[in-house]
Amino acid sequence: MEFADLVLQNGPIITLDNNNRIVRAIAVKNGKIIAAGHKPEVKRLIGPLTEVIDIDGKAVTPGLINTHDHLLEHGLSSEFILDIRYPKAKNIREIQELVGRRVKDSNPGEWIIGHVWDETLLEENRFPNRKDLDSVAPQNPVFIKRVFEMGVANTKALELAGVEDTTSDPEFGKIDKDANGKPTGLLRGRAMNLVLDVIEWSVDQKIEAIKKGCRDFNSVGFTTIIEPGIMQDGIEAYTLCRDKDELNLRVLLQIGFLHDREEIKWAIDNYVVGGDDNLRIIGLKIALDGGVGPRTALFYDGYIDDPQNNGVQMIESDTLKEMVFEGHRNGFQIAIHAIGDKAIDIALEAYQLAQTKSPRPDPRHQLVHCYFPTIKALEKIMEFGIVINTQTPFLYFLGDSFIEALGHEKCKSCMPVKTLKEKNVHVGISHDATVTPPLPNIGLYASVARKTIKGKILGHEESVDKKTALEFYTTSASRHCFMEDKIGSIEIGKYADLAIWNFNPLDSSVEGLKEWKCLMTFVNGIKVYDFEDNV
Template sequence: MIRLVPTVTVVGLVTALVATLPNLRAQQPAPDLILWNGKIVTVDEKFTIAQSVAISRDRIVAVGANSDIAKLGGPNTRRIDLAGRTVIPGLIDNHMHLLRAGTTWQLELRWEGVSSRKQAIDMLRARAAAVGPGAWVFNIGGWATAQFADDKKPFTRDELDAVAPNNPVALQESYYQVFLNSPALEAFGIRPNAPDPSDFVKGSILRDASGKPTGVIRGDIAATRPIAAKLPKIAPQQLEAGSQALVKDMNRAGLTSFGVAGCNADVLEIFERWKAQGRLNVRVFCIGGASAATPEQVDRSLTQIAQMKLFQGDEYIDHVVFGESVYTPLHDRMFAVKSDPRPEQLELWRRMAMEIARAGLPLHVHAELRDTIDAFLDQIEAVNKEIPIRNLRWALAHVNQINASQIERMKKLGMYAAVHPWAVINGAIMHEGFGEGAYDMPPLGTIQSSGIVWGLGSDGTAANQTLPLTTLYFAVTGKMAGGTKVMRQPISREDALIAHTRKNAYFVFQENNLGSIQPGKLADLVALDRDYLTIPADQIKDIRPLMTMVGGRIVYEADAR
């Protein structure tokens, strides 16, 4: 338990970052807050471990031993006894579709961290009872059947009918498939021995030999869209409450900052209002821009790229990078096993990339499959010959199938790798598609040893789950949610934590403010219920934040639910 106490008396011997403390005491007023008697994992360049941290307003002013930091306190300094708990920097996700999720989050039956199929069924049954007959019970990704350690089999229509006979049910497994019960099939106009509704991808509605729909809709992202488009969304007057529930869940997970792909204007407006009121509890750095879907749209996009203005915000909300797509026909489908970028498509992609470079814009672009990555690097190398990109922080995102030679090409260009391990929940699906090669998707060991600047993200909330400690568990063990070994290039827990904190700060252009617990940086911190550095690796996924702090404000406490 973390305790508020009136005085500090504990003295410890620990590596300290307080060489200038005498001068600090003489020059600055007493800090507003001291966290003491903990294990402060600073994630600085030396990965220093300290005991205490002092905070004034929204920034860290000192880090070091209990005895040294205690001397900084004054009569009005608040003190929190960490009781030996581990504290890490606020976790940063470099790529999440966060704001989009605000429109449905409060309505969804989310299965992040649920490792039992029985528990998932119990949750479904309870939700149906809570919402009442006729109301939808649904989720839009963030889970996969293989995460259920007790029973990994797919859901059936008959099973879902038995659990929720009076409710339409739609359960979207990542972007792979959707499970529907009979009321949901009827709601979508999917009937036995009848033509498929015109808005569904041809062949995506699975039927048995008699023509009866099985309740499974399968066919990658495109097949899931007609369903997601018709599922309930939060009413405009409830959007603020729904977004607040989303942010609270992110804080509960230890997340404090995000690279956000697609900053939905209606949700962003709410965040801006919260910021003005001093109650925005996450930091949002938008990834956006005028991508093009057709040759005709490219000219329009070129004009808009030239007019694009970034870095007009602050350390809470800003637009920082062009992405996530450039020319969308080259946007790899999530479960495709091979791509075939055509020369005429790549020419259009290069035209746009050239304009992005000419405008001096950063780039964060979706690139998953090996042939796509090679093709994009060919174009970027051509752009680089005319307009050097080294200082623009161009990044390839997802990169689950990247290899060592591609990483080397990226390093020579000064590029970054935004790594989003889809296998955290989709490992079994990826092994079906890629076979033995899936064990190197992503090749975290190769990426880490290369020296490229890289960071971890989720690509949540549909493609993947959103819990950063589950991602860290995957990175350290090679095991997906549910415990199956799906990746053979794990990395150390220190390197994984660096990738989810200090290195990710570079992707959101906040390396001077975020990512480590150091004097001068913003006080974004997470206190954990057990020690990330010493517990058995298989337990990393089970760690729970006890307290999350953003800018020196406590935004989540485990005992204050």
Template sequence: MTADADLVLDDAVVHGTGLAAPANAIAVKAGWVVAAGDAARAMTARRRMSLGGRTVIPGFHDGHVHTGRFGMGLRQVDLSDATSLDEVYERVARRAAELPAGSWLIAHSYDHTALGDRHPSRGPLDRVAPGHLVWLKHRTEHMGVANSRLLARAGVDRSTRVDGGTVDLDADGVPTGLLVETAQAFVNDLIVPVSHEELVQAIDAAHTHYLSQGVTSCQEAGVGGGWIGLSPDEALAYEDALARGMLRVRTVLMPSYEVLEPSGPHGELRLPDHLPHYFTDPLLRWGPVKIFADGALSTRTAAVTEDFCHHPGQTGLLQAEPETLRDRIVAAHRSGWQIATHAIGDRAIDVVLAAYQECLGHRLDDDPRFRIEHCSVVRPDQVTRMAALGVVPVMQNFFVEALGDVAEANLGPDRARWCYRLRSLLDRGVPVANSSDRPIAEGAPLRALHRMLVRRTASGAPFGEEERIDPLSALKVATWNPAFACRMEGEVGLLQPGYRADIAVLDDDPVTADPDRVGAITVAATFVNGELKYDAMGTGHPIE
């Protein structure tokens, strides 16, 4: 006799089913949820798994990641926990001793604030790794430090100038090695394109890591071009990873604006011909176009309206003139693209909101679903404008911990209250979507949930406590809202009949657990399309 379901997960606490209370079971057939609660329990199934009271939620959806960079970073020198310049140089020296002369030595995630507000510099790097091309990426990836050999290879000297970025000079007018924002392109042009196979392997490694954290969907925030892209053929690496069974997480590719080419009688912006314009597998699809407006908050390159604290005259950088940014946004919108603009400071957000307002005048889409990536410093008047324009902020709630202390230092206590907003946006009907921005910060979504509930910085200081939300709202911010951000809200983000069976099984319930313990909850299993992709429980416990 044919079974009603392929799989029933039983003896569970299931959230996201649409039922009035948590369900006790969920049934899956052909990759889709077909029933929940007693209706699921009553079904015959090819396999049943008793979860022993564990919690089942829709798989986490990371609304803004850089998978290639994260996967490659797993093999690079990790400086994220370095607390002194001496420690940075020691790690570089150790790796240099392992590498052949003349090779690249790349490290990631150094944090100048943890180094006494100081950056590494070329002189000490020359001493510890004289025979290598050394590139140290800041945790934000909005700046980096090169040694002299790499500066010379990149053609950077005291006369180098660049729009939208800076080459840092010492008192004698000599480059220190620090390249900020668009100045990184001198080095980036030497690193990219990353080889096709290296990208495929990076995707595989990153997705394996994502599954261990209950992540079943992610959105790649800028592929194929600009300073964030790793290869003009980046999309082909994802397509190949899918064909080889190495694309393990449902993926939305967001092309960088720089990838698009004018096409057709009116010059509409389209993907170049060598890239697939459509994918046939639901695990891979195109999403919004990614546009950069400004820099980062911790590096004081985010474009703000008032000076950064203790830095008179510094208001950050727009990565292009406001008119140019407006032209890019309007052109992409008129070409039919959903727009996702990186804007962190309130000055950058002003520019983006004005462009979005102009786009509405073209009336090409009744639901343009404009996005602002990061959307970090939001004035009260901007909250109102975002609600009126239907903007979706794709934010990194873990930044409350990772960057909260430096945000307050750079903005001061009054403006810090505008930073990493949550409840004030949700209360106005603005559907904030959670994301990690990894490798910029820790990507575990349960730790992001923790910061939505408790709002404390790495030092333990409270940060915008009035922006805390309840656990069920936090789950929605980390599951359904990111799906809404990329027009997948009818497909993933819930565990109702007709939704894909993308599921995370947790060892505790984040809805009822002590908020201080939510970040420590572990993932027991992860399913994509109803298939078990990560299993920390062994083989489960069949009932029949």
């Protein structure tokens, strides 16, 4: 008899298979599940070298799948970038204190980079500016990023980027200026690239960031991630990690952000869909609009505090159609960032045209965010087989800023995940790190409770049950990766990507979901995280 390498027993083990079985034991051999059932039938597979882990009444789920998080950027933030997220910084003074401390530990002229702030959560309820940063960092270039397409640079950073009083706004970007025509330091949209393009990271730094990102994501139960918006240097860093056997997650890459025909051509000329089950290129990432907070998500109607502004379309419709078609006919999954109702409709038109001109079986193009689809758009999403990646954690962390921009009534329909589920659309949940931290406990909670950090409810009508919320991180998410036959559920023949938790989320109260904690994570049956080793 061939004995198992690993046995987990005394569940519950939530398989999420087609029969939704909850079993008591599973066995693993050569990285795959070889048995899932009751303890006696698995016990016979225990040999002298089998590792046996007693779940002791806790809970096991499939390893979680994250359909849209910037792991490399998260790793850089964790390893090298200053964390200024709320509540670490509750006001501008605390941002200044954090920047000032980093300056003291840095050499003159060394970049100080911080992620991320949201003025609606700051006590001053205003944007920081370059003078705020100059006061604590006169000799160091500083750039602090806001959630969604906005950031603030100090004077030194603006100088290095060549931004002067006379510098014109780039296409789809804005350099904010005061009444005297001087830059305030606030850069919107593609104006951020003026600064970002002069910040360089070494290959070694990126490799360390990827390893750090893997550790962080493993520690909360993730075993697979779609990494969106990754370019040549990032792909090279991921490849080096994979070749050194230092990639403790399955990583699916979407190349981007791609802004025009030339960049799409570059991607198609240099890359093809392919790889292995540890690292694979699957798609191309395009950003069509911006975000709700900075009032750049594209709507048919204006924002409540700025009725003449309905957002920003970052790529012309005809150009987008050409870009999508070229990527589509070359076999890529196309992932379009579209938040507002108008942006979603424009993206769907591009998908429809591409499939009409060059039919492909099951291309599974992805709408990223898709917060405010119209009723007609929902029907098209179902008809075209579009998969939806959305961020219910934003309802919790950023929902109050959404209300401020759009009003409470409109926000009740934000991220209509229940409606999408009812239409058999495959939804995946993510955190868009570094916008919000990768915390699946909050993802589950927000999908069920739809409650903001300040306690406001954003449409109970779109709440889902706990099992559905878990499926958004597992079985449903696996289809975004084209790997539903290999990951996402605990079944014989699938990879032994597993997570052990402190309790069964299906038995938890809604508020209790916030206390859900990962204790152990396995990829290919190999332990990549153990809470006890990190206490």
